[in-house]
Amino acid sequence: MVDHYDLIVRAHSALIDGAFRPATLAVTNGTIVAIGDHDAEFTATTEVALPAGQVLIPGIVDTHVHVNEPGRTDWEGFASATRAAAAGGVTTIIDMPLNSIPPTTTVDALRQKREAAAAQATIDIGFWGGAIPSSLGHLEPLHRAGVFGFKAFLSPSGVDEFPHLSSEQLHAALAELAAFDGLLIVHAEDPGVLEAHENTGGVGYDDFVASRPDSAEKTAIEHVIEGLRRTGARAHILHLSSASALPTIRAAKAEGLHLTVETCPHYLSFASEGIPDGATQYKCCPPIRDESNRRELWQALIAGDIDLIASDHSPSTRELKLGHGGDFGLAWGGISGLEVSLPAVWSAAREFGITLEQVVEWMTGSTSRLAGLPAKGSLAVGTDADFVAFAPDETFTVIAEHLQHKNKVTAFDGSELHGVVHTTWLGGEPVFVLGAPNDQVRLRGRLLTATH
Structure with missing residues (x-):
């Protein structure tokens, strides 16, 4: 038969x-x-x-998406985010613990997230937990409840309800997670470096980049690596924008530390030379840097120093993003690009002769392994x-107006x-x-x- x-x-x-x-x-x-x-x-x-x-091709697995529901659903929301994802070939997202209210730092907050998502999901959704000062010492219950790991900021997050960890608290979080093999995913910018380079903002894009220099990322990543050395824990560096940190990352991996790294479509697609003053749709933290840096990120992907690509879809209302007269110091910092992440990366990859097979691996296989999702990320019997x-x-x-995102603002508009x-x-x-x-x-x- x-x-x-x-x-x-x-x-x-x-x-x-x-x-x-x-x-x-x-x-x-x-x-x-x-x-x-x-x-x-x-x-x-x-x-x-x-x-x-x-x-x-396999459905894209995007491990870095801010859906913002509940609490800031006017910024995005599960209905619009998952429709946008499906339109972009994304079949699984892992939702970040902020900028929702409450943030996903307790089991009850995770329950509220799941309830909000359950009746609105076009695609599959998992959830990251959060490591903030008040949740240290209490991470394992959230781990047992099914989060995929814990996000921490090493500098102010931009929202009051998700404070950052000091270096001492970072090491405490890593030690706590090492006890049950949890994963820490880290926004790595050093607050001391940022404070030393703070400026008055304004419409100049170069001034914005100067306020968040390469050394902020490099210093913070060095703190993470020292924590891994002390604790034996696992960590993942989110949205690497600065190629200056690559030698440090390469050495840590060669040392055998449990470190993985991602970068994002906007860092691979854009360069600071092409960003006009006042164009706050391009604002993100850490920032988009110059063309030489962009090319180094691509080479690091090819070499395996960077492990994967995720969107860091971080939308806001149009007013928060564009309503400050082009002042980079006041505009919300985040790129909205979930729906176009695959074609954006593929378009930029073509410049370097990189195959579609490799692009898909960075956006499906590698992301699935980060999240521990063996049934995702490949076309194989049993998946x-x-x-x-x-x-x-x-x-x-x-055309931004044609995207499924709730707020029709994206740095990719017109690309x-x-x-x-x-x-x-x-x-x-x-x-x-x-x-x-x-x-x-x-x-x-x-x-x-x-x-x-």
Whole structure:
């Protein structure tokens, strides 16, 4: 008897075991259960054949997303964030513990997050916890409740309810997490360096960069590395923007310390030379630096010094982002780019001759391993049937007003990008179809719990 599946997808080019080849994927009960040749004699309730020009890739796993609900849902929210994610080929996000109110620093706050997300999720969602001064000594209950790790700031976060850790508190958090093999993910900028370089703000982008110099990142990362050396803990450096820290990172990895590092689409796509004064849509912390630095980040990805790429989608209201007359000192610091992260990275990668296979690995396989999600990040028998029909050679122009983000502001507005998402499947069900209205897509997302 011939097996009958829920869904089969035939692709002239599917990313299997790190290489593109013709293949047919068979799905039953939301899981990939068989992979055959393009003309495999599979039968299914639903059959899809991708046209020439579209490739099949795993759904993007974005481990750095600020959804902001509950408490600041006017900034984003689970409904808009997960629709935007699906439209960009993202099938899993891990939500940051701020800028929601309350922040995810207690088991009860995690419960409120999960309740807010449960009825609104187009895609799968997991949650990071937070390590702030008041939660030190109490991290393990949140770990047991299923967060994927703990975020800490080493300098002021921008919101009062999520204070930063001192160097002493950083080491205490690492020691606490080492006892149960928890992961600390770190916003690494040193407050002493930032205070020494503080200026009056204004519309000059170069002045903003000068207020958050390379040395702020390098010094903070050195503090993290010293903490790892003392405690044997695991840490992940978030949104690396400064190539000056790469020799330190490289040495720490060679030493055998448990350190991983990410960078973000905006650091790989933009350079300070191209950012006009007053263009606060580009403000993020740490900042976008110069073209030479951008190229060094790409080389560090190729070399393996940087492990992965995540969006750091950090939206706000239009007023907070653009309503201060172009003053970088007053505008909210965060880039809104969840929906365009894959095409943005792919477009920039093409400049350097980097393959789509490698880009997908940085945004799916590497991110899945960081979060401990073995059922995500690859097209393989036994994994979740989360995949994307992607046209790598098609182009489009980003129009902020057309994005699914709640607030239509992004640094990518007006960018011409390569790579169009045509269909996104979650568990074998379409959650985005290019050109289809949102009300035709059923909510399929699940709430993920880390297994420790």
